[in-house]
Amino acid sequence: MKDIAKTYNPKEFEDKIYSFWMEKGFFTPKIAPHKKPFTIVIPPPNVTGELHMGHALDNTLQDILIRWRRMQGYAALWIPGTDHASIATEIKVLDKIREETGKTKKDLTREEFLEKAWEWKDKYENRILSQLKKLGSSCDWTRTAFTMDEKRSKAVREVFVSLYEKGLIYKGNRIINWCPSCNTALSDAEVEHKEHKGHLWYIKYPVKGEEDYVVIATTRPETMLGDVAVAVHPEDERYKHLIGKTLILPLVGREIPVIADEYVDPSFGTGAVKVTPAHDPNDFEIGVRHNLPFINIMNENATINENGGKYEGLDRYEAREKIVKDLEEQGLLLKVEEHVHNVGHCYRCDTVVEPLLSEQWFVKMEPLAKPALQVVKEGKIKFVPERFEKIYTNWLENIKDWCISRQLWWGHRIPAWYCEDCGHVTVSREDPVKCEACGSTNIHQDENVLDTWFSSALWPFSTMGWPEETEDLKYFYPTDVLVTGYDIIFFWVARMIFMSLEFMKEIPFKYVLIHGLVRDALGRKMSKSLGNGIDPLEVIEKYGADTLRFTLVIGNAPGNDMRFSWEKVEHSRNFANKLWNASRYVLLNLDENDTNLYIDNLTLADKWILTRYNNIVKEVTDNLEKFELGVAASKLYDFVWSEFCDWYIELSKPVLYSDNEEAKKVTKSVLRYVLDNTLRLLHPFMPFITEEIWQNLPHEGESIMVAEWPKYREDLDFEEDAKKAEIIMEAIRAIRNIRAEANVSPSKKAKVIIAVEKEEHEKIFESGKNYIMKLAGASEVAIERNRGNIPQKAMSAAISAGLVVVPLEELIDLEEEIKRLEEEREKVLKEIERAQGLLNNENFVKKALEKVVNAEREKLEKYTAMLKNIEERLSLLNS
C-alpha cells in the first residue's frame, strides 16, 4: 500500500521528472530501419524575447502528437530551434544599445552592432529553450538549430546561389514597400493594410495653351511632385479629346502628357488619375507601359528630396499640408471629400509604409508557386482544417515577386560582390577574392541582409543538415506535420512548401495543423500595448505545466481562436486533482506488486468499466489520428471524472471494503489496469502528473513516456453486461432523484422496491442489490414481480426496466406525487408520439438505415413499458 500527497502539487515533481527524461535520453530517437519515423520541426520562436501563450499552445499541440506517436512505437523526432527574426531583433538590440549607451545605429559599426546582437541572441535563445522545457516539450535537444548558425547559414547560401544561377533570384529596380522607421524594404507579406479616414483632394491640372483643365482626384497630393502623366480610360467619352495633349503640373510646372490606359477606373474620382511611377505600384506599371520617366521625390526617411523643389526637406505629411495649402491659394484645389481607404503599415513597427522605387533583390515567384499550388491541390499536403487550403491557394495564385533584401545588419548577408572596376556582380558559394569577370580584387560585398523568412523557408530540411546528405534527411524527411498558427501561412508555410519542392524535390510535410490565437478572457488579442498578455510561465508557476497544457487544448477545435481565463485554468487544475485523488484511492488499496488483469471472475461493474475504457481507447486514438486533440482531451476528461471516478470507484468500494479476498483481487486488478492505461492515454496531454502517478503504481518499464500506447482489446468488450450495469445505474439515479425530491436526508437509509416484469430484469437487479444499497442509500432492496405488493403511499419512477418505488409513508405528499408522475407521463407520451410518428411513416421505414429504424422500435417499446408503469401507479394513487 502506497500513500501519496492528499492534493495535487505539481511543483513537487515536474522539474524532477523532466530531468529524469533528459538523463534517460528519451527525447532522442534511434534511427532504426524497422521503425517508422514520425517527425515534426518546431516553428522556431523568435529570439526577440520570451515565449507567449501562443507558443505555449503551439508547442503543447506538437508535444501531444510527438508523445503519442512515440508511445505508438514510432521513431519520433521533434527538432527544436529558434529564429533570428531579423527586423524585430535588430530593433530590440538597437533599443537596448540606445538605452545603455545613448548610441544610435549611425554611431555604430556593423561589427560593434553584431557583437551586441549575438549576445542578445545567446541570452534569449537560452531563455526560450528553458521555457519550452518547463512546458514539458519532448524535443530532441541534441539537434537544436538556429536560423543563423553555421549549418543553417550554409543552407541559405546554397539556396541563394542556386536560385541566382537558375535565374530565379534577380536584382531589380522596382516598387517596394519601404518602412521609413525601420529603414528597410519589406515584402508584400510584411505589410498590413488598415482602414484610414482620409481625404480625396480634387486638383485642377491646366491644359497647356488652353483655358481648359483636367481634374484629378488623389488621396496623396504630396506625390504630385513626382507626377509624369495623367491617365484616363481610352473609352471614356469625357476625356477622349484630351488624350495626347499636354498638361502643366501645378506647383512644379512640368509638362506632362495625358495618356490612355485600360487600368484607369472611370467610375473612381473623376476618371482621370495622376501617374506617379516611382511611388505607386500601379502607376509603376503604367509608367513601364508608356515609357514614362520615374521621378523619385522621397528620401529613405520619408522626407521630400531634391526633386521636390521648394518642398525639399519636409516630412511627407508636412509636404502634404503645404502642397494643399499652396494649391488652394492658387485656386487649383476644386474640393476636398472625406474618404476611407486602406493604408499599408509595417508589421513590425506599425509605421505607414511608403511605396518606393528602389533597387532590391527579388525571388521570381511564378515558377516556384506553380508546383506549390499543385501539391496542395493534389492532396499531397493537407491543411487541417481544410478551409485554410483556400487561403493558401488564393495567396499563391496572386503572388508577386518576393523582395528579399533588407537594409539591416542582423541576418544573412547577401552573397553578392560588386566589382568597382567592371561593375560585374559575383554571386558565389565561397567568399570570392576577385571579380569573376575581370579578375579585379577591387570588390565589395552587398551591404544588405536577407528577409528572415528566406532562412525559415528552408527550416524543414536545413535543420536536418541539408545541403549535406545526412542520415537524418534520409530517414526523417519529409516531416509528418507542421503545427502553426493561421497568421503565418503566407510568411512561412507557403514558402517552406515551394523551397522544399525546389530543393528537396519533395513536400516538406504531409499535414499542416493550423491553430488559432489565444485571446484574453474578453476575446481581445493579447498584446503588449494592452498589457493583457499572460505569461505561460506564470501559469506553470501557479498551477503546473500539465494544467496549462490541458487548459490550452481541451475542447478547442483546430483553426479556432480560444479565450484564456483563469477560471479555465482552475478547472483544469481541478481535473488534475481529481485524477490525482482517484489514483490515490487506487494506490491506497493496492497491496501487492501485481500487474496482472484477472478477467475470469469479473463483476458487472468491472465489465462495464473495462468496456467503457476499451471504447475510449478506440475513440481517443481515432481523434488523435484526425488531429482532433481538443475532442480527445474532452473525452478523457469525461471518462476519468464521470465514469471512472463517479461510478466505477464508487462501485468498487463495496467490494474493496468486503472480506471477499478473491473478489478484491479481481477488482483491484481492474482498478490498476484501467488507471494505468488511462494514464497512458492522458500522458501526451499531461506528461508530468501521469508519469508521477505511473511511477508509483505497480508497473513494468522505465517510464510512461516510452510505455506502449493502449490498443483496443476484443476480450475486454462486454457489451451485453455493460448494458446490464447501466440498467442498475439508471435505477440508482432514479432512487437518488426520488430521495432528493422528497427531501430525504442523505444519511437516512430507506427501503427500495423495484417492480419488474421480465425475469432477465429481475436477475439484473438481483445481482445489483449491493450496488443499489451502497450508492442509493437503500436499507433494503426488494425486487417484486407481483404488483399487489407495492404500497400506495410511496414515491415511484418509471425506468426502462421497471418501476422504482420508495415507500416513505410519513414523507409523502400524495398530490405532489401525482403531479410529478403526470409530468413524467407527459414526457413519455411525447416520446411515444415521436417514435410512433416515425415508425408509421412508410418512407422512414423504407428509406432510413435499418439501424436507425430498429433503435426507434426499441425506444417505442421502452417508453410504452414506462408509460404502463406510470399509469398503473397513477390509478393506484388516484383510487
Next chain:
RNA sequence: GGGGUCAUAGCUCAGCUGGUUAGAGCGCUACGUUGACAUCGUAGAGGCCACAGGUUCAAGUCCUGUUGACCCCA
C-alpha cells in the same frame, strides 16, 4: 471590391461525413464533512440551435437569401 469564419443554456464553448429525449465546464438553486478528492459529492432549474425559405422519410448539422460580429487578401 474578392474570399473566409462565426451566430447553440446567463457566460465560454463542443456537436465529425444529416438520424441520441441537443451536450460540457463555469455560474445559479437545494441538500450534503458516506473510510480518493470541499481543487469534492448528490439532485435540480435553464435552449423555437440568429432569421426566412428550400432539399430530405429525417436538418443545429446540407443549399439559398437576410441580419449581425469578426478575420484575411486587394
